[in-house]
Amino acid sequence: MDIEAIRRHLAKPATKFIAGGFRPTHRVEESWLGKVSLYRPNEGIPTNEAGEQMLPYAQFHLPSLPFNHPALADVRVLTLFMSRSFPDEFEPMGKNWVIREYSANEELVCKDLTVAGSFLKAFPLKAEAVAEDYPLWDGGGVPRDIEIAVLELERAGAIESYYDLVTHAYEHKIGGYPSFCQSGVEPDEDYEFVFQISSDAKINLNVVHSGSLMFWKSRTSGDWTVYYDFY
Template sequence: MDIQLIKQRLARPAVKFVAGGFRPSGTDEESWLGNVFVFRPDEGVPTNQAGQPLLPYAQFFLPAMPFSSPLLEGVRVLTVFISNPLPEPFEPMGNNWVVREYAADDVLVRKALPVDGSFLKPFPLKAQAVPEDFPLWDGGGVPADIEQAILTLERAGEIPSYYDLVTHTYEHKIGGYPSFCQSGVDPGEGFEFVFQISSDAKINLNVVHSGSLMFWKHIETGEWALYYDFY
């Protein structure tokens, strides 16, 4: 297996997000971190079983994206709320974290619902297309046959290492591959990686110790899964 075929097999498109650096438009058709302001008329900020509000982490307006995951087909707006402290990795959605999906025909209204104690600094997002994102080597999604092909190329001296072949996007992103800090994990059969929110000093987010919040969705049931790790 040659280098070009390996890259072709592994590459996935993504869109990465940069927080701030421009004046927000003030419209509902904008993506944010640390801010959620669109809801259904009967919705508010979700709370946990103790009645404590979850923190608004993200609002993504998908039609404006240069790329979106196939698992978000038909989704116009996606919002994310997470507790402080963070949920346990792979804790079921509903109590300490919530992803809300809205279709094009959902009636949405703009609401200012600040959450006391939220440490996240709100910033609008600038989306940038990433034509090719590649998995991390250690459990990041490299299939066994491709892993062996890469090791063969390394032993033959044709490439110095896997990371001389590929690049990986560590920033906030939709699509591509998850940015594991430790060895990668498998959330289970049928789950595919959809997006991540990474540690970012600008928005005052440090996922334990420079980690990322990574989100998967089940291809059949639509169930969401949340995992994070850190250095």
Template sequence: MNTSEIKQRLARPAIKFSAGGFRPLGTDEESWLGNVFLFRPDEGVPTNQAGQQLLPYAQFYLPALPFTSPLLKGIRVLTVFISNPFPEHFEPMGNNWVIREYGPQDVLIRKALPVEGSFLKAFPLKAQAVPQDFPLWDGGGVPTDVEQAILKLERAGEIQSYYDLITHTYEHKIGGYPSFCQSGVDPGEGFEFVFQISSDAKIGLNVIDSGSLMFWKHIQTGEWALYYDFY
């Protein structure tokens, strides 16, 4: 297996997001961090069992993006709410974190619903297509046979390191691979990585210590899973 074959095996498309740097248009067809303003008429900000409001983390308007994950097919708007402090790793969705998915037929209205204690600064997102995102080496998604081929190339002196071959997108993104800080984890059979929200000083987010919030979705049940790590 040569370097071209290795890259072909591993590459996945992604959309990288950067916060701010431009004036928002004020339409419903924008994606945001630190701001959720689209709700069904009967919805408000979700709360946990203690009655505390979850913080608005993200609102993604998917039709405006260059492409999206197959697991988001049929979803027009996706919103994310998370508690402070963060939920436990792989804690089931519903109490301390909530993702809401809206299809083309869902009636959504704009609501200004401030959340007490929200520390995230609201910024619109600029999307950029990343044709090739690659997994991190340590548990990031390199199959065993590809790993052995890379080690063989290193021993032969054809490459010095796996990272001579690849690039990885650490920013906020949909698609691609998760940006593990520690050794990677497997959320379980049937789950595929969908998106992440990374530490970003501009929006006031530090995931413990420069980490990322990573989200997977089950290909059959549609169940979501949340994990995060840090340096």
């Protein structure tokens, strides 16, 4: 397998996000970190199992993005809330984190709801297309046959390392591959990686120690699961 065949086999598109750096429009099409403003008329900020309000983490307006994950094809707006303390890895949704998905025909209203003492800073997001995102080498999703082909190229002197071939987007993103800090631990094959929110000093988010919050969705049930690791 040659270099171009390896790239074609692995490459996935993504949308990456940069927080701030421009004046927000406050239009419904704008995506945010640290803020959620769109709700169903009867919705408010969700609470965790201890009865405490979760923090508004993210709001994505998906039709406005240069790339939207196929698992979200019927979703117009996605919002994320999490408890102040991170949930356990692969903890079921509802106790300490909630993702809400809204279709195009649902009525949404803008609400100026905040959580007292939230450590997150709200910033609008600039979305950029990533034509080709690639998995990380160590447990990041490289199939075994591709690993063997890359090692053969290294032994032949065609490349010095896998990272001569590929790039990886570590930013906040929808699509592409998860940015594992340690050897990757993914849920079962029914789940596909959809999006991540990474540590970002601008929004005052540090996932334990420069890690990322990563979210997968079930192909069959539509259920979500969460994982995170750190350096």
